[in-house]
Amino acid sequence: MKIDDIIRKCIEVPGISIKRSNFSAELLMKTKEGKGSMTFFPLFPGLTLAYIFVNSQAWAAPNIRKDSSIEKGPLLLNYCVTGRCELILNNENFVYVKDGEISLTERFARKQYVYPRRIYEGMEFFVDIDTLTAQSAWVRKEFDIDFRKIIDIFCPNGNTYISTVTPEVEEILTRLWSLFDVSIPFSISQMKVYALALFSLLQSLHDIPSSQACTFFTETQVDIAKRVEKIITSNLRQHHPAWELAARFSVSETSLKNYFRGVFGQNISVYLREVRMKKAAELLVTTRLSVAGVAEQVGYVNQSKFAAVFKKQFSLSPLEYRRSKNLENR
Known part of the structure; x- marks a missing residue:
């Protein structure tokens, strides 16, 4: 064609x-x-x-x-x-x-x-x-x-x-x-x-690299991984333990984690943390929510823990990030 x-x-x-x-x-x-x-x-x-x-x-x-x-x-x-x-x-x-x-x-x-x-x-x-x-x-x-x-x-x-x-x-x-x-x-x-x-x-090429011995996933396994991703990101205030998700789809916890890592390239916890931090950054810029309010919206009860994770992700505290973005937008 x-x-x-x-x-x-x-x-x-x-x-x-x-x-x-x-x-x-x-x-x-x-x-x-x-x-x-x-x-x-x-x-x-x-x-x-x-x-x-x-x-x-x-x-x-x-x-x-x-x-x-x-x-x-x-x-x-x-x-x-x-x-x-x-x-x-x-x-x-x-x-x-x-x-x-x-x-x-x-x-x-x-x-x-x-x-x-x-x-x-x-x-x-x-x-x-x-x-x-x-x-x-x-x-x-x-x-x-x-x-x-x-x-x-x-x-x-x-x-x-x-x-x-x-x-x-x-x-x-x-x-x-x-x-x-x-x-x-x-x-x-x-x-x-x-x-x-x-x-x-x-x-x-004389020495052609072999096609990678990739881990293959069936359509059912990919579907499970994508449904899990939708569940954990649809409401960031909620927490879903891996064992609970595995039970929902009638697979072992290890299998569930392998499916997710295979499709999304990250462990569930790492992927979800990055999604939460990205949403937090958006809320800091687009809303007047306090840092505690932003933390609650993305699933953190402890404001100090949220601030530490946020700073590790963006190299700025939540308030420093908000101020820097506000200055950029002036």
Whole structure:
């Protein structure tokens, strides 16, 4: 499927709009759950680079094929800069790509692109092999890059490849990432150079890191983790012991904790503490609640303990944080 077809399908999804320029197409997502942007730069016919910035737990996926929830499409190379994204493997299990990792796959998201930590930044290449072969044959001739060979190396039998990047690959990806803020059209030329260098390097790697022996999670296990996250964050004043949550879902406490850590990348206690501190920071700036009032709203009975945790998180006491933000907003 061509990238233009994918973009057209994307803007059929409620909450998604598009902004075009001479060199790019930017998809903008704004819903009650969050917002985000995907900026597509066509580098060559059949090869497109997208820069992704998301502040949301999910981005609704377009309906690529009505009769199936999973579609084999272009080769997708994803590089996670910050955050965490969810991928579905060909055995229908789930796995998560985190900071500093790349994935190569030919599989689309089923219903939505999922970012469990609600923050995601990264890059994604869309490689349409048929279009490249028909319209960009010179790439293979001049640079000896065979994209079908890359698929055979990294995604045999429809598998998904996930690995921490090697230093050589990371250097190229870091340079590509820095180009997003460089003036156009100079950055486009540089993107093309580094894109060709990236795929040439991937094709010629002698010691290819094995796809990580990731912990896979079933749809049921992922669902439990996400329901637990919703329960513990829906009312921060309430406390839910892990044993209570495990009993609710008829699993062991150890299993529950493993599911949660696998999906969200953190222990339940650490994740919840960060959510509480983020909400506390928001309340300090947007309300006139006392520090004790803010502490109570995010589940702390002891104001001193709340202040200590807050200072550890933000390197400022709650009152210092409020004053500094008020000065910034003047």
